[in-house]
Amino acid sequence: MxxxxxxxxxxxxxxxxxxxxxxxxxxxxxxxxxxxxxxxxxxGYRPRGAVAPAAAGAIGVLLPLREGVNVAVAMRFVRAVVDAARRRERDVLVVTADEGPAGVLRAAESAVAGLVVMDVETDDPRVAALRACPTPSVLIGVPMDPCGLTCVDLDFFAAYALCVDHLADRGHRDIALLGAPRSVYERRTGYAERGVAGFSATALRRGVDFVVRACEPDGLAAARLLAEHGEITGLVVHNEAALPAVLAGARSRVDVVAICPDEVAQRTKPTVSSVHVPAEDLGRRAVDLLVARIDGAPPHGMELSAPVLTVRD
Structure with a gap:
């Protein structure tokens, strides 16, 4: 050995x-x-302690449940992967431990046919292992260097840009972003960094003054933000767990647009304008691309879904 x-x-x-x-x-x-x-x-080194899935040919999902990960959001993606895999008569092994590159090798050793990798960081340490590992993989998320990989995601740069344009078109000149918890930014999670880049670049292009704040699930950051910046009249919120508290604490003159699944935006009171996060579509697409890789297709590259904004109350 x-x-x-x-x-x-x-x-x-x-x-x-x-x-x-x-x-x-x-x-x-x-x-x-x-x-x-x-x-x-x-x-041919492999770590010890690999766990075999229920059947050969299963799909492994690497989803480290780290600080700041919204489990409810993550499970939407996982359910979509499971449903798509079941239709192809494949079992799914979900690995939630944060083992970094060693976890990639350990999952590959467990005889899975392919890997779906989630919670992707900009400088994700698992990327080198994914490139070196013979087991095919698809990332739901995009690292800084996606060369040689297959990645699917929402175009978060464009999604945040769409929200800023929406608020600017409605006449708002002072806006803010309430985003993910601080820990998500500290580990440089890819979607969060791309979103802030899109928000900032578009605000500068539109000549809009802006503030960016991390937001914990309790949503208290919204009250503090509005107390400190009374000039703000538009909010972009990308934090599903905090959204109800943000809406409850926002003044009536504050215009809110969220980045979340449509069904979440439709449940709020009042219903909120939103850019849809297509978790189900992305999960199914990840499985389609992964099965193609298992069957011998080359890496697909990066595939980003175009954002769609729905205007509500």
Whole structure:
């Protein structure tokens, strides 16, 4: 059995360096990391403790339930993956532990036919493992460098831009973004970073003054924001858990547009204008592309869904 020490000798590094590459807990130079991954690939190293799914040919879902992850939102994607997989007579193994690159290898060793990877970070440490691993994969989310990968997601840059244009067209000159919890930004989750970029760039283009704030599920950030910035009349909210509290605490003159599934926006009182997050469509599309990869298709590249805004009360 190949061990970490074997990989370290083959790559000419210390065993601790191999561990850091596998866990992503310390930054390692690109040159050294590439050398370690090449040794892992050449020697066929796999971590111990892999768990076999119920049947061969299953699909693995890597969904680390980390701080700030909205479980209800994540489960919409997982349900869509499960439904699509079941229609293809494939079981699904969901791995919620945050094991970084080692988790990719461990899941691959468990005999899954392919992997759906979620909660993708801009500099996701799992990317190198996904490229090195022979098991096909599809990411729901987009890292900074998607080369050689298959990725699907909503175009969050365009979605946030659409919300800003909507508010600016309605005459608002001072707007704010209430986004994900702070921990999501701290680990540089891809959708959140792309969204802020789209929000900021469009506000600058439209000549609109803007503020960006992280928002915890309790929604208290909205009250603090409006108390500090009485000039704000438009809010973009991308935080499904906090949305009811934000709406309850917002002054009647504040115009709110949300980024959330349509059914969430339709349940609020008053119903809120929103850009739909197509979790079900993205989950099904991820399975379609993954099955194509399992059948031998090359990486598909990046596929972003165009945002659609629905105006309500």
């Amino acid at each position: 190949v061990t970490i020490a074997d990989v370290a000798r083959h790559a000419g590094v210390a065993p601790s360096t191999v561990s850091y590459v596998l866990t992503g807990k310390r930054t390692i130079s690109t040159e050294t990391s590439d050398r370690v991954w090449e040794s892992i690939r050449s020697l």
